[in-house]
Amino acid sequence: MSKNNSISRKAFLGKISMLSLAGAGAGVLLKGCGNGEEAVDPCGDLSGLSESDIQLRDALNYVAETPNPAERCDNCEYWVADQHGEQCGGCTLFAGPVHPAGWCSSWVPES
Ligand code: SF4
Numbered sequence: 001m002s003k004n005n006s007i008s009r010k011a012f013l014g015k016i017s018m019l020s021l022a023g024a025g026a027g028v029l030l031k032g033c034g035n036g037e038e039a040v041d042p043c044g045d046l047s048g049l050s051e052s053d054i055q056l057r058d059a060l061n062y063v064a065e066t067p068n069p070a071e072r073c074d075n076c077e078y079w080v081a082d083q084h085g086e087q088c089g090g091c092t093l094f095a096g097p098v099h100p101a102g103w104c105s106s107w108v109p110e111s
Pocket residue numbers: 062072073074076077078079080090091092093098102103104105106107108
């Protein structure tokens with residue numbers, strides 16, 4: 001392999017690493033209150049979860065900001081308050097922190 005190919009491959013791998021980090025970081029961002037700014041999701045740390053845990057969250061279309069204010073995690077039957085600290089609850093359907101203003105496709109009103 002020539003030196004030029006080696007440098008190109010190194011640069012390529014460096015860019016891939018940066019894109020991976022950027023993608024991971026984007027997973028914990030929330031849009032601000034309509035002002036176009038993004039804030040860090042305090043319930044977005046998924047570092048303790050397995051790949052299957054994360055896949056289940058994704059399969060249920062979990063989002064940290066509900067698209068419908070009438071349907072929020074904190075008024076859902078499956079919500080577990082304060083399971084992951086003061087700001088974040090949990091969900092009986094999957095592992096990991098859940099934002100009170102979040103939502104997923106399994107939302108049902110609390111009884
Ligand atoms: S089932 Fe969905 S909407 Fe209900 S608490 Fe769990 S993640 Fe939130």
